[in-house]
Every structure is written in structure tokens, then in C-alpha cells.
Amino acid sequence: MTTIDVTPETGKKPESPANPRRRVYRPNTKYIPILATLALLVIMYTSGVVNYENFGQPSVLVNLFRDNAVLLVVAVGMTFVILTGGIDLSVGAVISMTTTLTATLLQGGWPPLVVLVLVLLLGSLLGAGQGAVIHYFKVEPFIATLAGLFLARGIALFINQSSIPIRDETWKAISEYRIEIADGVVTKPIAIVALAAVLIAAAVLAWTRFGRNVYAIGGNADSALLMGLPVGRTRIAVYTLSGFCAALGGVLFSINSTSGWALQGNGLELDAIAACVIGGVLLTGGSGYVFGTLLGVMVTGLIQTIIIFQGDLNSAWTRIIVGVLLFAFIVMQRLVTRKVKQ
Amino acid sequence: MTGIRKVFPGVVALDGVDFRLFPGEIHALMGENGAGKSTLIKVLTGVYEIDGGDIKLAGEPVRISGPLQAQQVGVSTVYQEVNLCTNLSVAENIFIGREPRRFGRIQWGVMRRRAAELLGRLDLNLDVSAPLSTYSLAIQQMVAIARAVDVSARVLILDEPTSSLDSSEVEQLFAVMRRLKADGVAILFVSHFLDQIYEVSDRLTVLRNGQLIGEYRTAELPQVQLVEKMIGKELAALEDLEDKAQRTREKAAEAKPVIEARGLGRTGAIAPYDLTIHEGEVVGLAGLLGSGRTELARLLFGADKADEGELRVAGKPVNLRSPQLAMKRGIAFSSENRRTEGIIGDLSVRENIILALQASRGWTRPIPRKRQDEIVEKYIKALQIRPADPERPVRNLSGGNQQKVLLARWLITEPKLLIIDEPTRGIDVGAKAEIQKLVAELSDGGMAVLFVSAELEEVLRLSHKIEVLRDRRLVEELENTSDVDADRIMRTIASGATS
Numbered sequence: 073m074t075t076i077d078v079t080p081e082t083g084k085k086p087e088s089p090a091n092p093r094r095r096v097y098r099p100n101t102k103y104i105p106i107l108a109t110l111a112l113l114v115i116m117y118t119s120g121v122v123n124y125e126n127f128g129q130p131s132v133l134v135n136l137f138r139d140n141a142v143l144l145v146v147a148v149g150m151t152f153v154i155l156t157g158g159i160d161l162s163v164g165a166v167i168s169m170t171t172t173l174t175a176t177l178l179q180g181g182w183p184p185l186v187v188l189v190l191v192l193l194l195g196s197l198l199g200a201g202q203g204a205v206i207h208y209f210k211v212e213p214f215i216a217t218l219a220g221l222f223l224a225r226g227i228a229l230f231i232n233q234s235s236i237p238i239r240d241e242t243w244k245a246i247s248e249y250r251i252e253i254a255d256g257v258v259t260k261p262i263a264i265v266a267l268a269a270v271l272i273a274a275a276v277l278a279w280t281r282f283g284r285n286v287y288a289i290g291g292n293a294d295s296a297l298l299m300g301l302p303v304g305r306t307r308i309a310v311y312t313l314s315g316f317c318a319a320l321g322g323v324l325f326s327i328n329s330t331s332g333w334a335l336q337g338n339g340l341e342l343d344a345i346a347a348c349v350i351g352g353v354l355l356t357g358g359s360g361y362v363f364g365t366l367l368g369v370m371v372t373g374l375i376q377t378i379i380i381f382q383g384d385l386n387s388a389w390t391r392i393i394v395g396v397l398l399f400a401f402i403v404m405q406r407l408v409t410r411k412v413k414q
Numbered sequence: 415m416t417g418i419r420k421v422f423p424g425v426v427a428l429d430g431v432d433f434r435l436f437p438g439e440i441h442a443l444m445g446e447n448g449a450g451k452s453t454l455i456k457v458l459t460g461v462y463e464i465d466g467g468d469i470k471l472a473g474e475p476v477r478i479s480g481p482l483q484a485q486q487v488g489v490s491t492v493y494q495e496v497n498l499c500t501n502l503s504v505a506e507n508i509f510i511g512r513e514p515r516r517f518g519r520i521q522w523g524v525m526r527r528r529a530a531e532l533l534g535r536l537d538l539n540l541d542v543s544a545p546l547s548t549y550s551l552a553i554q555q556m557v558a559i560a561r562a563v564d565v566s567a568r569v570l571i572l573d574e575p576t577s578s579l580d581s582s583e584v585e586q587l588f589a590v591m592r593r594l595k596a597d598g599v600a601i602l603f604v605s606h607f608l609d610q611i612y613e614v615s616d617r618l619t620v621l622r623n624g625q626l627i628g629e630y631r632t633a634e635l636p637q638v639q640l641v642e643k644m645i646g647k648e649l650a651a652l653e654d655l656e657d658k659a660q661r662t663r664e665k666a667a668e669a670k671p672v673i674e675a676r677g678l679g680r681t682g683a684i685a686p687y688d689l690t691i692h693e694g695e696v697v698g699l700a701g702l703l704g705s706g707r708t709e710l711a712r713l714l715f716g717a718d719k720a721d722e723g724e725l726r727v728a729g730k731p732v733n734l735r736s737p738q739l740a741m742k743r744g745i746a747f748s749s750e751n752r753r754t755e756g757i758i759g760d761l762s763v764r765e766n767i768i769l770a771l772q773a774s775r776g777w778t779r780p781i782p783r784k785r786q787d788e789i790v791e792k793y794i795k796a797l798q799i800r801p802a803d804p805e806r807p808v809r810n811l812s813g814g815n816q817q818k819v820l821l822a823r824w825l826i827t828e829p830k831l832l833i834i835d836e837p838t839r840g841i842d843v844g845a846k847a848e849i850q851k852l853v854a855e856l857s858d859g860g861m862a863v864l865f866v867s868a869e870l871e872e873v874l875r876l877s878h879k880i881e882v883l884r885d886r887r888l889v890e891e892l893e894n895t896s897d898v899d900a901d902r903i904m905r906t907i908a909s910g911a912t913s
Contacts, residue, residue, distance in 0.1 A: 102501075102545065278520075279519045279520045279522075280518060280519070280520065281510075281511065281513055281515070281520065284502070284506060284510055284513065284520065285510070285511070287499070287501065287502060288499045288502060288506075288510055290501070291499030291500060291501035291502060292497070292498070292499045292500070292501075294497065295497040295498055295499050296499060297481065298459075298461075298481050298491070298493065298497045299481070299497065299498070299499075299510060299511060299561070300480075300481045300482035300484075300485045300511055300565075301482075301510065301511045302482075358499070358501040359501055
């Protein structure tokens, strides 16, 4: 019963005895997408500076954060979801639900702080519900959050179908408040909130167990379970977080426009997903960074800025360019992951 | 620790199995595929809940409700497929879920240093911050073991850890296992390689059909007896085959050629080769993995397009541009990748078997259900597919039985030439013998068979003629006479053409 064990010679690379002290820098494959986005951003910015007057002023960059604060916050939540290999389609609808609810409650004379806590709680709760359905009933995230989309949008339309103005003093004060960063460079509080969200999220992903579990689940959920990681808890937490971020986005929206409207944030979930993908977050999960998402949002924002500076271009070009970029980045992700597998 | 004991009355997968594991021993769990080894392991690690019986750990009754809890009580597992996250770094894979923290913040430096230390103890020197996917499967396996050892040092379960390692890596693994054993760790070891079992294990437990056959000291149980206990029948079936191949050889030489290849080749896949297969002849393809075995076979089936040479089927020149054309001419190809290219796990046994026949008829002419049932029943019986339930999803069958379903699929198209690529890989001894016997019978019935296998013994046992491949080139054709043995073929593989 001797079996001749024909050991394959191919397919095995000799392991280089890596010296932990001396590490030659080579761009790790996982950084390639984010570096590509960064390069794209730099090229776009310099070409803007070269072609248009006043493009080089610091306020152009600072205003990117102000104008895209809502998208940035929502995309941060979306990054967590996509990192686990999921998707959250409900975020745009949660924004509209939040804005209408906020506006209605403030109109009814509720204390602003109570309204704030209430809507954030509601968004988180909806997210948690979606996460629970996805985890316990093994429903595809696409379907579960699609249901969430209809639900939230429906609630918003049920509350009020038309635009509701906000006359609350606190809301107005925050909306009109300006922060002076440097001489002549001012920004709004919502930009600071968005930036804080990015920094906190990046820290959570890099330095907490929860963050690392998110990556592990996205890499291989079965393995994560067998390694004893709290897969269910993490997954639900991720959707809760996304719901929270969407609600926060809605609050920022209502502050910025001092109104609430049920059609607000329509299709924003797709913008958020696009920003993640352009920022190098792998749609199959397990790879990507919040800073990539930030870059993705900056790219779309910069396209809009350039179009405004150009003046004679139709704003539809933003969408066309985003579409082309999406294609390019998805193909690039494909090529990079294929290289890793070989 | 007095040992683990468990009883499962009335359950199909495990029927009242007792199992004891002592600290400081390497205990092998033996049995064919489907004997209940995996179930037992999954019960131990909390993936499955037990329906009866009890588990004691160090004399204390425990209830293991999940992998995390299993780890907490000291039971860690390394599975056959490496269950790690390849997108994370080596260090993270070892420590995830247990990262060293300070004020809730993961201390990456401490983690990397401890990972390097731990791997150093296993004589591994890796860049622990590199993603796991940059390392070979063998290294990934070692990392999995390092994790398991570090998580808990009481019970370590190794489920087929050696199937992806080469011999020096196996030695390294065994060295690690022996060191852990000396430290008082109880190791449960599962392997299909009997030699490895005898090399490293102290005791072994044999399971068959979910039942306990017995527990033995490895040194006191000869290999032949062990195999008999595993499959529950004598090995005579295998012995028979030797004579059969010898007997039919003369006849085969006079038969008409089914397929002739002249200078057939494909750049980058296989150098041009000549090959003739006659009716009732079994031609074996021998060579290392990656030597071009599969590539050669795929050209004959039209799965890849040849870019030079000519091919004759039944004497007529043909151009096989696609598998459909090859099937029309009576060529069937059973793929080596049972799971990805052959079996459709969610379809039933019946649907899987009918697939190829239906495809050759065209989808516009469905086969009547009654006729389907007849055919399927006949082949389930003929090939002894177990369980003999045509409506069961194929996913739930063991590897050997999936292979039989795949064979049945091609057999009902009544091919003139059957190409089978690695039909016996990853299946157990008993099913292997049955499939080999089947091939021999088919060739007796006049079918030409091209048999591709990495196991030389198997090729030798079945083939009338052996084609030896090396570096994507057909280097030698050997008539399988009594003076041809594994050594002879190995020499050719090692040195190139000798004649």
C-alpha cells in the first residue's frame, strides 16, 4: 500500500527569507487603487490651477469639504458596509426621512437637542434592523436595504410631500455660523463634522478590534466565524453605523438648507457607492480605506468645481465623467485582485 | 484531563461514537470519506450542536456551543482549507479577535513582534506585516497552526493539514506537532496519507459509516488491517484488476483506432504530440502536476483549440472547435475540477446525470421524465452511488459519490472515448477501487479510455499503454508490460525520454 506521492513542483514560489529589519519599499498591491485615485486628484487639481484663475486659492479646496459634507459622511458609513462585502441602498432615503422628520418636529416646537438625538437614533435603528435581517435571515444586503429604501422614503413622503422650512433658532445659528481657518478662508460647521467623521472612522478601522473584524468579514466571512470572531454582531453594527451616518448626513443637510424635503438625498446612495469605488474600496469587501473614500468624494467634488469654473459646460458632465471613472476603477480593481491571486 | 467522551444515539452522521483524547498524545482519526470524521470534528469545535451524548474536558462536562466558546475552553482547529483571511496581514491572522490593546487601541508593534516570535518558534521567518495572500498555501497552513496553538494549548485538531504541503514542509509540521505533544497538548490528527499516520501518531480511532470501529495503538495495527477496518472489506477487489489489464492487452492492439492525433499541439500549453487510442484500450497519462496532462486531454476534447497538427476521429479528419462538436463525435471529458467544472452542487443527482445527454440532444428536445428516471436509476445501481436517492442535491454527497455521478453523466451519452481527468483525487480507498474497477469494465466493453491521474500506481494498474509527460511534452510511450513499474516511469519523468 505504498502510495507514490508525486509532489507538484510548480505553483510554489520559494519564500524569500524576509528580513524584518530591512524593508524595501514597494507599493503594496493593496495601496495601488488609492494611489491611483490620489494621482488622479493631483492631476485634476493642477490642471485646474493651470487653466483657471483663482482655482489655486485655498478656499477652493476647503469648500470641497463644505459642499460635499453630506456625501462624505454617508460615504464613510458606506465604506464600512462595503468593506464587509455588503451594500446599503437605504442611505439616500434615510436622509430624506431625517430631513423631513427634523423639519416637522422643529416646526412643532420640539427642543433641538431632542430632535437631533431622536433622528440619529431612528437612523441607527433602521440600520440595525436591516443588519439583523441580513444576518439572521441570510437575506442579500441588496434586497434588505432596498426594502429599507422604500420604507424610509415612504415614511418621509407620509410625513410631508412638500418642502418644510426650518425656522428654529439653533438650526439657523449653526447654519449661519462661520469658522475662520486662516485669513479669508472660512468654512461651515458641517465641513468640520464631516472631516471629524472621516478621522474617527479611519481610527476605528485601523486601531480597534471592531475595525479589524470588519476587514476580516469582508475577506472571508466563513473563516472569520471559524476564527471565533463575532461576525453577527459586527455585521449588524456596520449597518447600524451606516444608518447613523445617513441620519447624520440628513441632519447636516437640514442645517445646510434650513429645510426638510422628502425628495432630498434622492440617489445619494449611488453617489456614495461611486465615491467608495473610485476611492479604491473593493466592492467584494476586505480591502480599502476611509481615506480612499475621502479621495473619491474629493474627485467627484473637484469635477463639479472644474465644471463651475469652466462656466459653459453642462452639469451633466459630472455624471458622465463619474461614470467613466467608475468603469476605469472597477476594471483596475479587477486587474489588481487578479494579480494578487496568481 | 481524563478524556473526551461522546455518545450520539440515533443520529445518522455519528451513531454512538466514543472518543478519547489524552494530553501529550497524537491521536489519528481514521475513516473513509463520509465516515463521520468531519462531523466529529465539527461537533468538537462547536460548529454542530450535539443531539445526544456528552463531552467531558479534563473530567468536567462542557457544552461547546460555538467556535469562539470552543477556543475559550481550549479546543482549536486547523481545517483542511486554510480558514484565514488572506486580505489581512500574517500577524493579524494570528491575533485577530485577541489583539493586544491599550485603552482599546490595537498595539500593532506589540502584535507584530509577538507574531514574529511565535512563528520563530515554529522555525518560520516571515514578514508578518505582509498580507497572507502573498504566501503559499503551505505557509498559510503553518500560520493557521501558529494561531491555533497560540489561542489555546489544550486540544489541537488538525483536519487534513498535510494535503497541501510538500514532504519537507510535512516534516517541519511533524516537528512542530512533536514539540507540542511534549508540551502536553492533545493533538487530533486527520490525514488520508497512511504513511504519515504511522510516522507521527501514537493511537488511532477508526470510524465507518458514523460508527465506532475501534481504538488502537498505531504501532500494534499493521497498515493492511487498518485499511480493512476503514473500508470494511478485503482488498481483493484491487488485486483482481492487475490480471484484467494484462489479459485484455493483446486484444486491444488489434482494435480499430478511435482517435488519432498527429503533431497536435498548442503553443504555451503542450508541445505537438502523436497519440493513438484504440477501441477497448485504456491509455494512462503519467507526469507531474503541471506537466501538461490536462492540457493534452483538453485538446482531444476541443476544450482548447489546437494551433497545429491534425486529429482523426474514427479514421476521419476532424476539426474540434468546441466541446459540443467533440461530444457529437462520441468523446466525453470528465474534468479534474469536480467542484468547479463538473458537478453542479445545487442540482439533484438526477439532473446532474442527465445534463450531458440533454445537452447533446439539444435543449429544445427535453428527455421525458419517465425515461430520465429509468436511466438515472440504472446508473445509480450500476455505479453504486450512495445514497441512492436521485433527488438529493449533489452537494450533499461525498467526494467519491460525486465523482460517480460525474462519470454516470458521461456514460449515458455512450461515448466511444471517455477522457477522465483525476477521477480518484481526494476520494477514499473504497470509492477509488470502485471507480478503477468501473474503468476496467468499460474498457472490456469496448470503450476507449484516456485515464489521467497523478497516482502512478493507479495508472499502472489500469492502463494498457502509458504516455509519460514532462515539461509540457509527451516524452515516452510505454506498453504496460510486466517489467514496467513505478520506478521506470519515475525515471522517465525525472530524466526525460530514455528511449
